[in-house]
Amino acid sequence: MQYTHKARCHCGAVEFGLYLPSGLVDLRRCDCSMCRKRGAVVTSIALNGISVTKGEDKLSLYQFNTFTAKHYFCRLCGIYTHHQSRSNPQQYGFNVACIEGINPYTLGEIPVMDGINHPADR
Numbered sequence: 001m002q003y004t005h006k007a008r009c010h011c012g013a014v015e016f017g018l019y020l021p022s023g024l025v026d027l028r029r030c031d032c033s034m035c036r037k038r039g040a041v042v043t044s045i046a047l048n049g050i051s052v053t054k055g056e057d058k059l060s061l062y063q064f065n066t067f068t069a070k071h072y073f074c075r076l077c078g079i080y081t082h083h084q085s086r087s088n089p090q091q092y093g094f095n096v097a098c099i100e101g102i103n104p105y106t107l108g109e110i111p112v113m114d115g116i117n118h119p120a121d122r
């Protein structure tokens with residue numbers, strides 16, 4: 001697959017390609033118990049729209065609560081890269097700040113999703 005964006009963790013051990021034909025849309029934060037600590041700006045992508053091109057063995061998996069979502073992070077630098085969504089397992093969410101050249105603090109106002117009342121908990 002051809003990727004539109006290249007992304008990496010902080011230390012560079014993990015690199016991944018993203019296919020975002022519409023660019024960066026539907027950016028959000030989330031205030032669930034994990035995201036409020038993680039603080040990342042995320043958006044969604046199809047499962048086949050993301051491919052780890054380097055350092056797959058450097059990714060660690062973190063799961064909690066219902067153990068449905070899969071949260072991946074670089075085990076060397078600790079940076080969250082992407083996660084398989086609980087509300088839609090056909091999608092990944094990913095850390096927008098991992099994209100080369102992106103500073104999420106310059107992207108304007110970003111809505112906070114109500115992760116306390118997660119759709120899968122209602």
Ligand SMILES: [Zn+2]
Pocket residue numbers: 009010011012013014074075076077078079
């Ligand atoms: Zn890293």
